[in-house]
Amino acid sequence: RETQLRLEAFYSFN
């Protein structure tokens, strides 16, 4: 199955 990653997996909050 494919899992949708979220942006926070790559970038952090300022």
Added chain:
Amino acid sequence: MLELRLVQGSLLKKVLESIKELVTDANFDCSSTGFSLQAMDSSHVALVALLLRSEGFEHYRCDRNMSMGMNLNNMAKMLKCAGNDDIITIKADDGGDTVTFMFESPTQDKISDFEMKLMDIDSEHLGIPEAEYHAIVKMPSSEFARICRDLSSIGDTVVISVTKEGVKFSTKGDIGSANIVCRQNTSVDKPEEATVIDMNEPVSLTFALRYMNSFTKATPLSNTVSISLSNELPVVVEYKIAEMGYVRFYLAPKIEE
């Protein structure tokens, strides 16, 4: 005090049409650099970053940095009332709770102003560092829109693979599968019709077509689109706004469990 006069008002209309499906509410930030926005969709899978540089406005006054929370659907409703040839001016007072959009017809015989209530939005800004991408594909924006639309009638996801041979868009669904390969093609008459593939390393990533299709709402903003891909990063789909800036969409990939 903020006063931004945009002669090509249709640009702002097109910008709103391109992002209102993805994001409901967002803060527009105004500084000496320009008019900008960064916002994620509600599921934090996609992000839109908009920049309209101050130099692109005929008149740009922004006495202090301001952040204005707007409902994008409501803003789009108001901007729809501007004619395509109208000059649009955005006005706001420091600390005020409204923004005014003024529309002037090219012959100055009709002047309208629409005042919209601002809203308080807690926005979380993601820090997105500059990245080296494994591959950057530049292609006609209408071609990219067509591919995303065609593939979404077959499947829910698209695999974008870049190799020396070209860029391949693939999908699979209940009724079958599809592959579309675009080769580098720089010998066309007009540069905006070219497909240019700048690849350092082969890359292959899977994305939800629903989001890609939403990004293609920005097609009227630019004849070309650039798609930046790295194996470990979200894709960046960028539409340049002539002499003003850009709308960039970031989309996190799907991975095999």
